[in-house]
Amino acid sequence: MSDVVIRAENLGKKYVIGHQAEDGRYVTLRDALMRNVRSMWHKTKDLMHGNGIVQGDNLEEVWALRDVNFEIRQGEVMGIIGRNGAGKSTLLKILSRITEPTEGRVSVKGRIASLLEVGTGFHPELTGRENMFLNGAILGMRRDEIRCKFDEIVAFAEIEKFLDTPVKRYSSGMYVRLAFAVSAHLEQEILIVDEVLAVGDSIFQKKCLGKMGQVAKQGRTVLLVSHNMGAVRALCQRGVLLSEGRVLASGPIGDLVDAYVHRSQGIETFKPRVNDTSYILGCQTKHTDGSSTSTFFTNEEIHITMRYQNRQRIDGLRCGFRISKVDGTVLACFTPEDASVITPKAIGEHVARAVIPKNTLLKGSHQISFTVWNGVTNEIYDDVDAIAEFTMEAAREQAYLSEFSRPGLFQVSAEWSVSRESLPEGQAAKRLAKVL
């Protein structure tokens, strides 16, 4: 297969990290001093052997990547997805030759441009114009290439007026726009992009996505790492799903995004705050089939299960939850009484289940806060803010970009009928006459 541009075989990367011994609370000054002397002795030994200094005294080997195999063909847009710490960034670093693998190999055909960050090498003291050339050169562009695209880049970044202002005086938005504009005009055959899309305001993000799509259409190979499943789905054809440094699956991007979304688990680390009236035990978000998750598609139902414990019989007990955005904006509150269900007030553990209908919440992160209180006296027995979090992802069948640009807090299904207006003949003429 001659059109394979990147082939990774048994790729692995090992890091040695150090951490403090568990027993180590400095009890006495003597202990602390001894410890410092010991660590200095270890460091000197490291220096003698030419090893790097590792902070901490217990060494641990961590494989950030192990047995990674994949191929990318010419003109493909490949997405790399996985949770934080799955090894995505390490993989990109190896591919862009910043660090070298511990084992295995990668063969690459063609020039690589890697955008692991926007504005690499920007110097705050230099002007926008100067930084364009600097950043371009760092990313592997020649001076005449940049000169030739200068106007295009400036227009894309929308910073014409501030070209000769030092970038330290830029607003963060301008800074990011300029940085992305330079990278968007690279001409290398292979582009490696890490989370670059997560910058700027939504309008600029859209513009960036458009540019990325355009790049892909020119037959160049793109490797994209992103947490934005919508972007990944819209731009990529194939993907690799990483988990704990290993390839969990690879193939068509749609299946991978589904697999990724369904692997995410709900949070279950909550510790109840026991009292002798009524208190909250926990809260989980689940799919329709009952499996716990913290990621939903917008066209899925969200099943919420809450448990609380009554230590005594409480007349007028109510339970309920509110859904808010991560910034704290409350979207709505829910109680069983809304559906004419009475909150059980007997002693013991109770489970309340609620289903949020599909196509209600929009893409983004949401939080559930759970409360038990007295509906008569308004006394609050327990209230846990952000007891569970979940993320809504754009549904597969909804076009990404229209989803992306849909403003608002949530979605309400309206009844619609759209048809051509047809009036009796005379009436139409009359109305026209009135307008004229």
Add this chain to the structure above:
Amino acid sequence: MMQPTSTAQDFIIIEAGRTEKNYWADLWRYRELFLILAWRDVSVRYKQTIIGAAWAVVRPFLTMVVFTVIFGRIAALPSDGAPYALMVFTAMLPWSLFSTALGEASNSLIGNERLISKVYFPRLIIPTATVVTAFVDFLISFVILLGLMVYYRFVPSWNILFLPLFILMALLASLGPGLWITALNVKYRDFRYVIPFLVQFGLYISPVGFSSSIIPEKWRLLYSLNPIVGVIDGFRWSILGSKSSIYWPSFASSIAVISGFLCFGIREFRKTERTFADLI
């Protein structure tokens, strides 16, 4: 829009411990980055200062005044016939060229941490580009030398044509240890504190404030193991001409030490280069 399809030279293999065969070709390919980084360092150097590039003039000038007073007047050391101030300054020039270049190069990698952890390019570019800054400083302070020559009505001999050679020698002398220390600096930050100390120390053990001819003959060869001795002697010979004679065995040993250090520095740098991004 598309670049010409990739050629054989664009085929690379990334593997553990693989020393790239085309490293030096790569270095050449990235020459534009070298220029632009050098230009960045130069143009940023005196930003947001009041007297700007005059700093490159003030510092060596004041040191020269102090040395002339202490060594020339108070200690009354011989100056081989040239005005004492002129003799001190011809040594001040290569010394500050050497020490600035060494200082800048040694801190260059940790100063460019972001670049190293985010983009690939032959890392050798970073320390070598900073040396250019030192060279620009040198050119600026060269103006003082011209001023002194006019003041003392001193006409240099034809030897001055060899000056570029000694400038190069000073740069290479700083680059060798600079490369080594900047690579060590990535691993052990201790070296950041060693350099200013060494530089301060070196100013007094090198023949900056005095002529190397006052060193007893039998120690002279040992003395010139300090590579800067040869450079300073060379400077004095080419600028002051016949008034200052060059001591060839010592000069040869300086050249040997400089090239030895340079090879060692490059080798150490290349050896650890691949791990920079992990350690920095």
